[in-house]
Amino acid sequence: MHDPMARAAARLRETQLRVTVQRMAVLTAIEELGGHPDAEAVRGRAQEVTGGLSLQATYNVLRVLTDVGLVRCTQITGQQARYEAERHDNHHHFVCRFCGDIINVDCVIGEAPCLVADLSESYRVDEAAVTFWGACPRCAPAEHG
Numbered sequence: 001m002h003d004p005m006a007r008a009a010a011r012l013r014e015t016q017l018r019v020t021v022q023r024m025a026v027l028t029a030i031e032e033l034g035g036h037p038d039a040e041a042v043r044g045r046a047q048e049v050t051g052g053l054s055l056q057a058t059y060n061v062l063r064v065l066t067d068v069g070l071v072r073c074t075q076i077t078g079q080q081a082r083y084e085a086e087r088h089d090n091h092h093h094f095v096c097r098f099c100g101d102i103i104n105v106d107c108v109i110g111e112a113p114c115l116v117a118d119l120s121e122s123y124r125v126d127e128a129a130v131t132f133w134g135a136c137p138r139c140a141p142a143e144h145g
């Protein structure tokens, strides 16, 4: 068993989740792919370890990992859900309208939730997730041409 898989196993144990090859492989795939892969990309990578892994099984594992806070799931309108390792850094996302690229945007102001919501004090806000939309550097020139 190579190192990333052992690390994934340790992280699963910390959350009290049963350690399975599928869960280790999916968690490792997300770490190794980096960025914001969708379930199909995660499945492709995880399959190198698990052999046949259905898309449904991949979604099931992703949901479990998201529920325990090891994985962060981001829903972007008009796209498949995207996954990344949860680092609790309260980052936001920039989405390019043209190529669909997603990049991380650091916490906007200071610490979580980093934005002031117009809510009465009886609401306790602990997180804000903002999606910025626009054109990435690769797509911006085309927009003007």
Ligand SMILES: [Zn+2]
Binding pocket: 096, 097, 098, 099, 100, 101, 135, 136, 137, 138, 139, 140
């Ligand atoms: Zn773009």
Ligand SMILES: [Zn+2]
Binding pocket: 036, 084, 091, 092, 093, 103, 104
């Ligand atoms: Zn992100």
